Amino acid sequence: MGKRVLKRFLSALGTSFFxxxxxxxxxxxxxxxxxxxxxxSNTSPEVKQRLIEASGLDxxxxxxxxxxxxxxxxxxxxxxxxxxxxSSSVLEVIxxxxxxxxxxxxxxxxxxxxxxMIIGTICAHxxxxxxxxxxxxxxxxxxxxxxxxxxxxxxFIFCVNLRLFPTGGIYTAGTAYHGWMxxxxxxxxxxxxxxxxxxxxxxxxxxxxxxxxxxxxxxxYIQTARAKGFSTRYILLKHAIPNAMLPxxxxxxxxxxxxxxxxxxxxxxxxxxxxxQLMYLALDKRDFPMLQGCFLISTLAVILANFIMDIxxxxxxxxxxx
Numbered sequence: 001m002g003k004r005v006l007k008r009f010l011s012a013l014g015t016s017f018f019x020x021x022x023x024x025x026x027x028x029x030x031x032x033x034x035x036x037x038x039x040x041s042n043t044s045p046e047v048k049q050r051l052i053e054a055s056g057l058d059x060x061x062x063x064x065x066x067x068x069x070x071x072x073x074x075x076x077x078x079x080x081x082x083x084x085x086x087s088s089s090v091l092e093v094i095x096x097x098x099x100x101x102x103x104x105x106x107x108x109x110x111x112x113x114x115x116x117m118i119i120g121t122i123c124a125h126x127x128x129x130x131x132x133x134x135x136x137x138x139x140x141x142x143x144x145x146x147x148x149x150x151x152x153x154x155x156f157i158f159c160v161n162l163r164l165f166p167t168g169g170i171y172t173a174g175t176a177y178h179g180w181m182x183x184x185x186x187x188x189x190x191x192x193x194x195x196x197x198x199x200x201x202x203x204x205x206x207x208x209x210x211x212x213x214x215x216x217x218x219x220x221y222i223q224t225a226r227a228k229g230f231s232t233r234y235i236l237l238k239h240a241i242p243n244a245m246l247p248x249x250x251x252x253x254x255x256x257x258x259x260x261x262x263x264x265x266x267x268x269x270x271x272x273x274x275x276x277q278l279m280y281l282a283l284d285k286r287d288f289p290m291l292q293g294c295f296l297i298s299t300l301a302v303i304l305a306n307f308i309m310d311i312x313x314x315x316x317x318x319x320x321x322x
Contacts, residue, residue, distance in 0.1 A: 120209020
């Protein structure tokens with residue numbers, strides 16, 4: 001087990017180093033002069049030269065890379081071209097927005113896993129019936145919908161017409177809620193984006209759970225449990241579903257990158273002050289230092305989540321330890 005963990009750790013470390021290299025060179029091979037992003041067209045050559053020197057762009061590329069690595073080791077992601085949340089520090093702005101994104105993504109993931117597992121289990125148990133066809137078709141329709149289109153549809157129905165939820169933001173503007181009222185207001189704003197993202201992933205989990213459960217329900221130990229007179233509910237809960245969680249764990253880890261991509265669209269549409277909206281704002285302003293920091297943090301988060309899932313997989317399936 002120790003060798004397996006060490007091997008996974010070294011693999012994650014190597015991937016992280018490659019990401020750091022790619023992240024550095026990506027924003028330096030893009031066409032155009034970075035100084036034109038923050039300088040006006042009528043800026044004098046002397047001012048542009050000072051901007052280049054302040055950004056370190058006058059140094060050789062490998063020297064810039066060495067400075068970049070040194071700054072990373074000290075936890076410095078640089079300064080953004082613009083102010084975000086009353087700060088220009090890339091790390092400070094990102095850290096301030098990460099909790100909102102994590103809460104949103106975890107809620108959506110939990111919703112998708114629970115509903116997907118329930119639908120997949122029912123479809124496998126009622127295989128080749130109208131209920132199986134209907135639930136599976138509905139899940140696939142949700143899965144195939146573009147996230148931004150589904151989000152706009154929910155806004156039109158529940159925000160514009162029914163007026164049940166706010167159209168965006170994380171808090172109601174102009175209020176001074178405290179305690180439970182503040183939490184309630186936060187949850188009310190989070191309801192639609194989390195449900196939208198969760199429903200978008202239900203189809204993936206439902207199909208995986210269904211196909212896995214169909215194979216498990218034909219296993220000999222399931223037939224033995226039936227022959228002993230155990231109820232269908234007992235067999236599903238105690239034998240079938242726990243064994244079906246093995247491939248589900250892999251899908252959950254793979255979906256982390258997907259939900260981070262979807263968060264950019266949803267957070268922008270719902271004005272949710274998270275990492276996704278920050279990436280969109282930085283992209284719109286061509287704020288390369290902020291984009292570089294967001295890309296690095298989000299990619300390292302995916303690597304870390306996959307590493308943790310690899311370790312947990314050894315506890316879920318003892319055969320992996322061997």
